[in-house]
Structures are given as structure tokens and as C-alpha cells.
Amino acid sequence: MSKALEGVRILDMTHVQSGPTCTQLLAWFGADVIKIERPGVGDATRGQLQDIPNVDSLYFTMLNANKRGMTLNTKDDDGKAIFTKLIKHCDVMVENFAPGALDRMGFTWERIQEINPRMIYASVKGFGPGPFQDCKVYENVAQCTGGSASTTGFDDGPPLVTGAQIGDSGTGLHLLAGILAALYQRTNTGRGQRVECAMQDSVLNLCRVKLRDQQRLAHGVLKEYPQYPNGVFGDTAPRSGNASGGGQPGWIVKCKGWETDANAYIYIITQAAVWGKLAEAIGHPELVDDPEWATPDARLQRLEEVFDLIEQWTMTKTKFEAMDILNPLNVPCGPILSMKEISEDMSLRDTGTVVEVDHPERGKYLTVGNPIKLSDSPSDVQRSPLLGEHTDDVLREIGFSDTEIGEARASGAV
Numbered sequence: 251m252s253k254a255l256e257g258v259r260i261l262d263m264t265h266v267q268s269g270p271t272c273t274q275l276l277a278w279f280g281a282d283v284i285k286i287e288r289p290g291v292g293d294a295t296r297g298q299l300q301d302i303p304n305v306d307s308l309y310f311t312m313l314n315a316n317k318r319g320m321t322l323n324t325k326d327d328d329g330k331a332i333f334t335k336l337i338k339h340c341d342v343m344v345e346n347f348a349p350g351a352l353d354r355m356g357f358t359w360e361r362i363q364e365i366n367p368r369m370i371y372a373s374v375k376g377f378g379p380g381p382f383q384d385c386k387v388y389e390n391v392a393q394c395t396g397g398s399a400s401t402t403g404f405d406d407g408p409p410l411v412t413g414a415q416i417g418d419s420g421t422g423l424h425l426l427a428g429i430l431a432a433l434y435q436r437t438n439t440g441r442g443q444r445v446e447c448a449m450q451d452s453v454l455n456l457c458r459v460k461l462r463d464q465q466r467l468a469h470g471v472l473k474e475y476p477q478y479p480n481g482v483f484g485d486t487a488p489r490s491g492n493a494s495g496g497g498q499p500g501w502i503v504k505c506k507g508w509e510t511d512a513n514a515y516i517y518i519i520t521q522a523a524v525w526g527k528l529a530e531a532i533g534h535p536e537l538v539d540d541p542e543w544a545t546p547d548a549r550l551q552r553l554e555e556v557f558d559l560i561e562q563w564t565m566t567k568t569k570f571e572a573m574d575i576l577n578p579l580n581v582p583c584g585p586i587l588s589m590k591e592i593s594e595d596m597s598l599r600d601t602g603t604v605v606e607v608d609h610p611e612r613g614k615y616l617t618v619g620n621p622i623k624l625s626d627s628p629s630d631v632q633r634s635p636l637l638g639e640h641t642d643d644v645l646r647e648i649g650f651s652d653t654e655i656g657e658a659r660a661s662g663a664v
């Protein structure tokens with residue numbers, strides 16, 4: 251079956267996580283992604299957090315599937331000549347180096363347009379133009395500067411970062427959307443364009459509801475936050491603990507086994523429409539019509555008590571038993587799944603969301619496949635390339651003879 255982006259060539263200058271997330275998705279949609287790495291060095295993540303000595307790390311293999319790998323020194327004159335040919339040959343260049351790195355190599359946006367006016371040039375940086383534009387940025391810096399950390403955690407604790415990589419993978423996803431829009435626009439204009447995503451902006455986009463709450467605060471307290479009704483609200487959107495953040499209150503409650511299992515918990519949302527059935531299920535039918543409990547407004551005054559009662563019931567059930575009882579009642583809820591449970595979940599294997607891949611040096615490992623499912627363009631996950639595995643193939647495709655490939659190797663350009 252053909253793929254959505256068949257025929258699109260990506261010059262992949264990305265490293266670490268944010269850029270590679272984006273180009274891995276482009277590869278899963280069928281683009282030919284040529285990952286460029288420094289000869290002898292490669293993407294730093296190949297060697298980071300290695301579980302098996304001298305074998306590409308899971309950090310690398312799980313972010314670089316379905317790509318081809320080429321080494322090229324883009325600071326060397328012969329390397330620059332090859333890089334220029336690659337810019338002519340490709341449709342999209344993606345990079346997430348420190349600010350100015352490509353300019354310093356001599357490849358400014360103006361120069362790239364001269365070489366190939368159809369080129370779409372996409373970049374991730376930590377910040378957009380402004381006081382921090384020259385800063386290097388990693389995931390947690392973006393979470394802290396994009397509004398996530400100040401609104402995550404409990405009121406009596408420090409700001410918290412989340413395990414979801416909203417700065418890195420989140421920005422990669424935003425960049426992907428920009429590249430696809432630019433490719434579509436190019437079909438009409440024939441011209442490439444610059445696509446830029448700042449990690450701070452992407453995190454803030456994902457924290458949009460918190461900027462909503464910041465403005466609501468000027469008009470009164472935020473009743474769905476755990477600080478209501480007895481806590482103190484300052485002048486900024488506070489940390490919201492495990493509150494649901496929407497109009498329907500939710501919280502995490504203990505389930506059977508919580509004393510020894512760190513993940514024996516379930517998230518329950520007390521959606522107004524199902525309060526009666528929920529009250530009956532937890533053994534409190536008298537609360538269905540009690541005016542102190544029956545309406546959402548009445549419950550907002552006593553949410554802690556509401557979830558205490560629910561918890562007394564959930565502590566007598568495993569998280570899966572509670573789910574089985576509450577789901578048919580249309581009570582929105584979800585067990586806290588551990589990574590172990592997720593890795594063993596066969597329904598995620600069936601959909602290709604969790605995939606087992608074979609690698610010549612490490613053997614079999616699990617990765618997360620393409621979470622975006624296209625009916626006419628299925629994604630099959632292929633292992634990541636070894637450092638420089640496809641250098642000769644790519645050089646041949648841009649017109650190099652065997653002798654010229656030998657010369658490029660001898661000069662250290664590749």
C-alpha cells in the first residue's frame with residue numbers, strides 16, 4: 251500500500267528528542283528521512299542511558315525508527331558541498347540545534363532558499379525572539395517556562411515537572427503540523443517556507459486552560475480547584491493537584507492493594523449526570539436526593555468528603571474491578587496503569603501502538619508506534635539505522651560515483 255508522504259524527502263538534522271520525534275512521524279507517514287550525524291560521533295542519545303554497553307540506547311532507537319542514517323561533517327568544505335547537494339535533493343530540512351548553529355555553518359535561511367526555493371526549513375528552538383532567544387533548552391526548562399510546572403503538583407509542595415515529554419515530543423508534534431501545512435501550501439505556491447516552533451510556546455499551548463484560569467481568577471475563586479472552599483487563592487493560577495480541571499470534578503482514589511502497590515489507584519470523575527448511579531454503586535443511595543449532596547453546587551462545597559466516600563468503596567476493589575463496575579454506569583474513570591502494565595497490554599500491541607522491533611545489535615525491544623492511525627497509510631515500524639549505515643546509498647542517489655564516495659570518505663567529510 252502506498253503511504254501518505256511517499257516521494258517526500260526529509261533532510262533530518264535533528265538530535266536528542268524534540269526534532270527526532272517529528273521526523274520519526276514523517277517517516278511513519280512514508281517520507282524518506284535521511285538522518286545526518288557527525289562522523290564518528292552521531293546523535294548524543296546513541297550513547298546516553300545505555301542499558302547494553304556500546305549498543306545504541308533505547309533513547310535513540312525509540313526516536314529514530316524508519317529513518318536512513320548518513321554521516322556528514324557539515325563544517326568541512328567537502329561536507330558543505332555534499333550538504334548543498336542534499337538541500338537541492340530534499341523537500342524539507344528539519345533541525346533542532348542550538349540557536350544559530352546552521353547559520354554558523356554558512357546555511358542561513360536566505361542561502362537555503364537560493365539553493366532550493368522549494369525547501370521547507372523547519373526548526374525547534376527553546377524560545378522565540380525575545381530575551382531568551384539564544385538559550386539552549388531541554389525538556390524541563392520548557393515545562394518550567396511554558397507554565398506547566400507552576401500549575402502542576404499540590405498546593406503545599408514545590409512546582410512539579412511531568413513525565414509526559416510535552417516540551418520535547420510536544421514541540422515535535424507542533425512542528426509536524428507546521429511542516430504538513432507548508433507542504434500543502436507548496437503544492438499551490440511552488441515555494442517552500444520557514445517553519446519555527448519554540449518549546450516554550452508549545453508547552454504554553456498545551457497549558458492553554460491554565461491561562462484561561464489565570465483570567466477567571468480576576469472574577470472570583472476557582473471552584474473546581476482543591477483550594478476551594480477552605481484554602482487560599484493568591485493572584486496566580488495555583489497548582490491543581492489531581493483536580494480534573496474541567497467543569498466535572500475528578501480525583502485519584504486508592505484501590506485494593508494500595509498499601510503495597512504504588513499504582514493501585516483509579517481516577518474517577520463525578521460527572522453530574524451519573525451522580526445518582528455512582529452514589530448507589532458506592533453504597534450510599536441516601537445521598538442521591540439529599541439536597542446537601544444531590545446537586546453539583548452542593549457537592550463542590552464538600553468535594554473532599556465526596557471523594558473520601560468514593561475511596562472507602564474503591565479500597566474494597568482492585569482498580570480493574572472498580573472500572574468494570576463503573577464503566578457500565580457511564581462513570582468516566584481510568585485505572586492508574588504502570589509502564590509494566592502498559593508494556594504487557596496486548597490490546598495496545600494489536601493496534602500497533604506498542605510494537606516489538608528487532609535490532610541487529612540489541613535484539614528485540616519495545617517501542618511506541620505511530621499513535622496517529624491513517625486508514626490509507628498504515629505505519630509499519632522499522633528499526634533505527636546504525637551510525638552511517640546508509641551513507642553510500644544516499645551519496646549514490648545524489649550522483650556520486652564509487653571513486654567520489656571513496657574520496658569523500660578519505661577526506662573525512664563522511
Ligand SMILES: CC(C)(COP(=O)(O)OP(=O)(O)OC[C@H]1O[C@@H](n2cnc3c(N)ncnc32)[C@H](O)[C@@H]1OP(=O)(O)O)[C@@H](O)C(=O)NCCC(=O)NCCS
Pocket residue numbers: 265266267268269286287288289294322323324325346347348349350351352354355374375376385386387388389418
Ligand atoms: C538540545 C541542545 C541543548 C543540545 O545542545 P548541544 O549538545 O550543545 O548541541 P548543539 O545544538 O549546540 O550542537 C553542537 C555543535 O555540533 C555541531 N554539529 C552538529 N551536527 C554536525 C555535523 N553533522 N557536522 C558538523 N558539526 C555538527 C553544531 O553545529 C554545533 O556547533 P557550534 O556550537 O559550533 O555551532 C541544543 O541543541 C538546543 O538548545 N536545541 C534547541 C532546543 C531543543 O530542541 N531542545 C530539546 C532537545 S530534545
